[in-house]
Amino acid sequence: MDPRPIGMFDSGFGGLTVARAVIDLLPDEHVVYFGDTGRYPYGSKPLDDVRRYASEITRFLVDSHDVKMVVVACNTASAAALEVLAAETSVPVVGVIEAGVRSLVEVTTTGRVGVIGTVGAVGSGAYQHALERADSDVRFVAAACPGFVEFVERGETDGEQVRVLAERLLAPIREADVDALLLGCTHYPFLARTIGDVMGRDVVLVSSADETAFDIRRRLEDHGSMRRPGDMPARHEFISSGDITWFEDLGRRLLGPELAKAAAHRWL
Numbered sequence: 001m002d003p004r005p006i007g008m009f010d011s012g013f014g015g016l017t018v019a020r021a022v023i024d025l026l027p028d029e030h031v032v033y034f035g036d037t038g039r040y041p042y043g044s045k046p047l048d049d050v051r052r053y054a055s056e057i058t059r060f061l062v063d064s065h066d067v068k069m070v071v072v073a074c075n076t077a078s079a080a081a082l083e084v085l086a087a088e089t090s091v092p093v094v095g096v097i098e099a100g101v102r103s104l105v106e107v108t109t110t111g112r113v114g115v116i117g118t119v120g121a122v123g124s125g126a127y128q129h130a131l132e133r134a135d136s137d138v139r140f141v142a143a144a145c146p147g148f149v150e151f152v153e154r155g156e157t158d159g160e161q162v163r164v165l166a167e168r169l170l171a172p173i174r175e176a177d178v179d180a181l182l183l184g185c186t187h188y189p190f191l192a193r194t195i196g197d198v199m200g201r202d203v204v205l206v207s208s209a210d211e212t213a214f215d216i217r218r219r220l221e222d223h224g225s226m227r228r229p230g231d232m233p234a235r236h237e238f239i240s241s242g243d244i245t246w247f248e249d250l251g252r253r254l255l256g257p258e259l260a261k262a263a264a265h266r267w268l
């Protein structure tokens with residue numbers, strides 16, 4: 001039994017898809033979520049920069065918020081930094097790539113799958129490695145989708161412009177005749193309606209959020225560190241390095257009522 005919070009982070013709003021799944025699956029756990037909106041996007045930055053940001057946020061969550069676990073709720077940061085973070089952090093560190101790939105492999109019946117993500121995450125080769133570890137027989141096609149994250153961060157989760165961009169970026173995946181598509185960026189589930197329309201009904205969209213929440217539960221159970229429900233309801237804290245009013249307004253729309261308030265953090 002460990003009453004400390006679970007720490008989570010992303011470049012901005014994307015990790016809220018994972019936070020939603022964690023809050024729903026583990027309603028007694030305290031959660032501290034950090035959205036690095038002051039330094040977003042991560043997906044177009046060199047992986048070394050993303051690795052440094054991820055280390056800074058992880059240290060901040062452990063040192064200032066005494067978290068019992070750090071969830072890297074961002075595929076780009078998971079691709080860039082998971083191993084480094086696990087080596088330099090005293091608490092367990094959980095990423096999103098393995099979980100997403102596991103779901104993808106489970107869902108496909110034809111063995112032909114697609115993966116979409118940021119330029120950084122797709123270029124890192126992390127999905128290819130994870131897929132080879134999970135099932136070497138699955139054939140996959142990957143595409144980077146620059147621009148998707150910016151639409152989400154602006155709060156434009158549907159509409160004509162997103163659709164036009166989606167049609168262009170998803171064309172190579174459609175041509176590959178896949179039966180399942182991994183939304184390999186935690187922002188993308190917010191665009192699922194548009195992506196689903198463009199891909200068509202026969203393609204199952206897979207997000208890493210639920211499977212990551214199951215991973216987190218398993219890790220807490222293994223360490224005997226679930227929080228026992230007591231008199232105090234679970235606390236959900238949100239911190240942003242960018243515009244706080246925007247983080248609260250859009251964050252509440254995307255996550256739900258748990259995001260009532262956010263606190264500001266300024267990087268020195």
Ligand code: DGL
Binds near residue numbers: 040043044076185187
């Ligand atoms: N949500 C992040 C991911 O899963 C990164 C988005 C970005 O900042 O480019 O990759």
